[in-house]
Amino acid sequence: MENFADNLEFEEMKRQCMLLKEKLDKEAIVNEKLIRSSMQDKVSYIVRRKRIVMLIAIVGLFYCTYIFSILGFSMFLRIFTCIFLLVAVGYNYYSSKGMDSQRVVSGNLLEVSEALVRMNLLGIRWFYFAIPTVLFWLGWFIYECFQTEGGSYMAYGGIGGFIVGAIIGLRLYFSMRRKSKEVISQIEELENYKNG
Amino acid sequence: MKTLDAAFAQMIKEHKNTIYTVCFMFSNDSDEVSDLFQEVLINLWKGYGSFKNLSSIDTWIWKVSFNTCISYERQKKKRNTVPLSMDINLFEDNDEDSRQIRQLYSRIHQLKPFDRAIILLWLENISYEEIGAIVGISAKNVSVRLFRIKEELKKMSNR
Numbered sequence: 632m633e634n635f636a637d638n639l640e641f642e643e644m645k646r647q648c649m650l651l652k653e654k655l656d657k658e659a660i661v662n663e664k665l666i667r668s669s670m671q672d673k674v675s676y677i678v679r680r681k682r683i684v685m686l687i688a689i690v691g692l693f694y695c696t697y698i699f700s701i702l703g704f705s706m707f708l709r710i711f712t713c714i715f716l717l718v719a720v721g722y723n724y725y726s727s728k729g730m731d732s733q734r735v736v737s738g739n740l741l742e743v744s745e746a747l748v749r750m751n752l753l754g755i756r757w758f759y760f761a762i763p764t765v766l767f768w769l770g771w772f773i774y775e776c777f778q779t780e781g782g783s784y785m786a787y788g789g790i791g792g793f794i795v796g797a798i799i800g801l802r803l804y805f806s807m808r809r810k811s812k813e814v815i816s817q818i819e820e821l822e823n824y825k826n827g
Numbered sequence: 828m829k830t831l832d833a834a835f836a837q838m839i840k841e842h843k844n845t846i847y848t849v850c851f852m853f854s855n856d857s858d859e860v861s862d863l864f865q866e867v868l869i870n871l872w873k874g875y876g877s878f879k880n881l882s883s884i885d886t887w888i889w890k891v892s893f894n895t896c897i898s899y900e901r902q903k904k905k906r907n908t909v910p911l912s913m914d915i916n917l918f919e920d921n922d923e924d925s926r927q928i929r930q931l932y933s934r935i936h937q938l939k940p941f942d943r944a945i946i947l948l949w950l951e952n953i954s955y956e957e958i959g960a961i962v963g964i965s966a967k968n969v970s971v972r973l974f975r976i977k978e979e980l981k982k983m984s985n986r
Binding site: 640641644645646647648650651652653654655656658668669 | 843844847848851869872917924925927928930931934947950951952977980981
């Protein structure tokens with residue numbers, strides 16, 4: 632008899648558990664923290680990549696100055712390269728203004744979204760300037776190579792390095808752009824949801 | 828939420844009841860349920876990329892949910908409250924179903940965290956082998972512990 636009563640009690644617990652499930656079935660999840668966490672990962676990725684690009688440009692600045700002087704390239708090419716790389720670092724820094732992964736967690740998402748839109752826009756504008764400048768630089772580099780002994784090898788090496796660098800740079804750029812678009816879209820969806 | 832990993836979003840949608848039930852049974856109030864719920868989702872999100880189907884998705888979700896709730900129970904960190912996880916407050920709702928659920932809660936919540944996990948899985952009609960796989964003990968140990976837990980529950984209702 633006692634065993635029967637015990638079983639009834641556990642059956643009741645199972646029934647209560649079912650009640651809980653039925654109640655939860657009617658509920659939808661809205662999890663802002665999760666969405667913010669996902670966005671934070673993406674923004675951190677963009678910020679990290681931006682820093683890497685700036686670091687490469689700074690290292691490149693010293694490297695090119697040193698190597699070009701050893702190879703006997705003209706002072707003008709060295710200065711031009713330095714100025715271009717400095718502009719690239721400055722522009723990269725300027726276009727990343729307002730990009731902070733911590734702001735995604737606790738700050739105003741609309742401001743983060745605006746910073747990302749701005750970054751994408753400035754990224755496109757940079758290409759209008761950078762592509763012709765880099766092509767001009769490459770032509771000048773090749774010309775200077777052929778002014779020195781064994782210049783053809785240097786020119787081929789330079790062109791090879793340029794192609795590899797361009798591929799890596801473009802891949803990096805498109806992956807950052809894709810991530811930033813994802814974050815912008817997530818922010819829009821979240822804000823739309825919150826505003827009904 | 829088309830931009831969130833679609834498979835993850837679908838998985839959460841399908842298992843939200845499991846996650847919420849575990850969080851509810853390990854919490855003291857609705858704020859803590861929300862906090863825990865979000866904590867579990869974040870841990871699932873973090874582990875989702877490296878989940879290699881070595882166990883079933885159900886087992887994995889139970890495991891992550893229990894681990895998160897038990898470690899939260901140990902640490903009892905103070906966290907900022909954030910917006911809701913599900914728009915439900917089983918601690919305060921006053922309908923008959925909520926009262927029944929609270930009765931279940933008050934029984935289970937008196938058990939130790941590890942025992943809570945085992946009884947919850949048993950109530951879900953999960954086999955001893957699976958319970959063992961989720962909580963990390965043998966099926967034989969599960970049966971011994973379950974016997975002791977049931978005795979404890981009986982004593983509670985006799986009080």
